[in-house]
Amino acid sequence: MPFGCVTLGDKKNYNQPSEVTDRYDLGQVIKTEEFCEIFRAKDKTTGKLHTCKKFQKRDGRKVRKAAKNEIGILKMVKHPNILQLVDVFVTRKEYFIFLELATGREVFDWILDQGYYSERDTSNVVRQVLEAVAYLHSLKIVHRNLKLENLVYYNRLKNSKIVISDFHLAKLENGLIKEPCGTPEYLAPEVVGRQRYGRPVDCWAIGVIMYILLSGNPPFYEEVEEDDYENHDKNLFRKILAGDYEFDSPYWDDISQAAKDLVTRLMEVEQDQRITAEEAISHEWISGNAASDKNIKDGVCAQIEKNFARAKWKTVVLPQPQMAVPPQPLMGASPQPPMGASPQPPMGVSPQPPTGVLLQPLMGEPHQPQKRAPCPLLKAVSHWPPRQLPPLSRLWPSRTAQPQGAQQARLHPLVKGKRLRAMPRSLGGWRPAEQ
Known part of the structure; x- marks a missing residue:
């Protein structure tokens, strides 16, 4: 079967974990990202090295969605400037995505x-x-x-x-x-x-x-x-x-x-x-x-x-599993705890902020952000842990006198006079300031 994998969404015919290990030697984890662990893998038949991304289904719906999405998109594309999909295995507990190995520098x-x-x-x-x-x-x-x-x-x-x-x-x-x-x-x-x-x-x-x-x-x-x-x-x-x-x-x-x-x-x-x-x-x-x-x-x-x-930015430092993440962050959905042991950050280096994740609604109740050392990656980069903007009433008090539950156009909190149509909260819509 192409890519060694069943059709996405098939809940009956899964690959067995042994099918992965029979074909590939998986090395140690070389990097952990928001949704997955990354390994270097060797094809036992050809001896060729690949990159393997492992997504754990138990880590939540967003992780499962990210894995399915990446598989679906990579199956559609073939271009010399895009890392190509090599193999896919879907077991009852995990997604294994094997990609070309890029050995060059950033x-x-x-x-x-x-x-x-x-x-x-x-x-x-x-x-x-x-x-x-x-x-x-x-x-x-x-x-x-x-x-x-x-x-x-x-x-x-x-x-x-x-x-x-x-x-x-x-x-x-x-x-x-x-x-x-x-x-x-x-x-x-x-x-x-x-x-x-x-x-x-x-x-x-x-x-x-x-x-x-x-x-x-x-x-x-x-x-x-x-x-x-x-x-x-x-x-x-x-x-x-x-x-x-x-x-x-x-x-x-x-x-x-x-x-x-x-x-x-x-x-x-x-x-x-x-x-x-x-x-x-x-x-x-x-x-x-x-x-x-x-x-x-x-x-x-x-x-x-x-x-x-x-x-510092070359040092891969992961958020620690015990770190508390405030609800409804400004930047990024709460990342899943790293799968496996996370290395301790070096002295004076703070954990990297999560990047490339879904943004949550900008508005919400204020909270006290945790203090941390200056971000080593970029002066303008979002801080870890994520945080949110204050309620609209604290930005422009005169613009928040809206009836509770009103579904009319809301004023955008960042640009004066800019209006956006109210959307359901599930799509990141604005909430009334009175709530």
């Missing part, structure tokens, strides 16, 4: 290790990502979690290709999508604003990636006091909604006008006016000779090391 590693780095190198990376995304969009697939962490080099050869990974949030665009999800710094304005959205969110994320690769800085950030979580997220989202970013000097002084033009078109606030992936491939900075050959490594690397703290 993009940040590659940049920091180069002796010479220019716009032309960035253009080559962005072109490959655009080609993969244009392919996905041709199938009406929205990735929804494009970010630098999900871009890796396939191998360590000099001219290795870039591959995109992590498809558990990808979704078929059968009509516009409602539920907000993704990683905060890469979210498009329509996602932050709780509007219906589609494929343009991937193009916005590519614009954010391109901005970081050319300057070493994130386009949206908010420097506030360490414990001022509430204002940090509120101001960050306001900037995203307004498209409030700049080509700051001196970081952008040596960057070509063509590069700035493409970033601007990818990060267009109005999604219906945003350039598509197919159109971006034809832009002169991608397909022409507009990308500069000037060495920008020193400036970019200095900012990467400053903003992303290389020695």
Whole structure:
């Protein structure tokens, strides 16, 4: 049977655990993500190495949904810049997803290790990502979690290709999508604003990636006091909604006008006016000779090391199982406890925040966030544990005098005068402030 697996949703014919171990040698856990454990696996017949992602069904409906979703999407795609599905096994207790093994470095590693780095190198990376995304969009697939962490080099050869990974949030665009999800710094304005959205969110994320690769800085950030979580997220989202970013000097002084033009078109606030992936491939900075050959490594690397703290963001630190997560977080559904023993974080390094998970409604009762050390990944990154914005009455008291249970349009809490239609709470709709 193709991929060694039954049809998804079949509750009678499961693979036996022995079928997995008879075909593959599973090594130790090399990484734990929000929904799964990742192993390195060896095919006993061919001796070829693969990546294995194991999802435990007992960890909840969201984990099961993520596994089924990733399997379904990966079975549909075949592209040189997308990690390909190799095998799938579904037992009564687990999902095993076997993928191609990418042995190359992450993009940040590659940049920091180069002796010479220019716009032309960035253009080559962005072109490959655009080609993969244009392919996905041709199938009406929205990735929804494009970010630098999900871009890796396939191998360590000099001219290795870039591959995109992590498809558990990808979704078929059968009509516009409602539920907000993704990683905060890469979210498009329509996602932050709780509007219906589609494929343009991937193009916005590519614009954010391109901005970081050319300057070493994130386009949206908010420097506030360490414990001022509430204002940090509120101001960050306001900037995203307004498209409030700049080509700051001196970081952008040596960057070509063509590069700035493409970033601007990818990060267009109005999604219906945003350039598509197919159109971006034809832009002169991608397909022409507009990308500069000037060495920008020193400036970019200095900012990467400053903003992303290389020695720390390379360390995989997992949330501890005993950590209490407040109900209804602002960023991300409560992650499942790691499967298996979690390593203790090094001294002075806080656990990594969860990324790329479904967003919960922005509104809710306030709670006191737990104090922690500054996030080592990015100044603008959401903090761990997640937290939520204050009730609407604390932001604009005059705008909360609504009858209890009223289903009329609600004022958006982040942008004055912006109204959104009330939706059921199950879809992340607004709740009346009086409740």
